[in-house]
Amino acid sequence: MTTHAAPTRFDAAQRRLDDLFKGHPGRDEALRATVTILHEEMDPYNWVGIYVVERDELVLHNFLGRPTPHQRIPLGQGICGSAITENDTIVVDDVKSDSRYLACSLETASEIVVPVRVGSRPVAEIDIDSDKANAFNQEDRIFLESIARRLSLYFADAMKTQPGGVKSPFST
Numbered sequence: 128m129t130t131h132a133a134p135t136r137f138d139a140a141q142r143r144l145d146d147l148f149k150g151h152p153g154r155d156e157a158l159r160a161t162v163t164i165l166h167e168e169m170d171p172y173n174w175v176g177i178y179v180v181e182r183d184e185l186v187l188h189n190f191l192g193r194p195t196p197h198q199r200i201p202l203g204q205g206i207c208g209s210a211i212t213e214n215d216t217i218v219v220d221d222v223k224s225d226s227r228y229l230a231c232s233l234e235t236a237s238e239i240v241v242p243v244r245v246g247s248r249p250v251a252e253i254d255i256d257s258d259k260a261n262a263f264n265q266e267d268r269i270f271l272e273s274i275a276r277r278l279s280l281y282f283a284d285a286m287k288t289q290p291g292g293v294k295s296p297f298s299t
Contacts, residue, residue, distance in 0.1 A: 238254070
């Protein structure tokens with residue numbers, strides 16, 4: 128007798144992401160589609176974006192959700208910049224209690240930021256806000272870190288083709 132795991136809230140998004148990556152899209156398409164899938168499939172992901180590292184700042188590649196004034200964020204500033212300089216996933220259960228939070232929306236209550244790495248070097252990040260406090264748990268972290276590992280392949284390929292190797296992991 129075969130047993131099947133119980134469905135989870137990640138299943139629909141995971142299926143769509145699997146289909147996306149099987150199609151071997153280009154880097155920009157992969158980043159945009161990932162944001163779309165996460166925003167459409169994952170409740171309570173109210174704002175989903177991907178920032179890329181360019182020199183000493185993060186540059187917003189694309190997002191879905193309310194407009195943000197933070198198109199560029201210096202490394203080390205805010206939760207997003209801190210995730211890159213600390214080279215680690217940051218989960219904030221209540222953004223109003225975290226002095227690093229750069230206010231984007233009055234409705235935002237919690238945030239998760241997951242670095243995308245090539246080797247040990249962060250080159251981008253997935254940034255997700257929720258209007259619900261304590262919205263992100265260990266399952267969200269594991270799920271998003273697995274997506275970040277898949278996205279890292281697009282940056283690794285781009286870095287191989289750039290003159291001088293790794294000066295800029297992304298060009299728009």
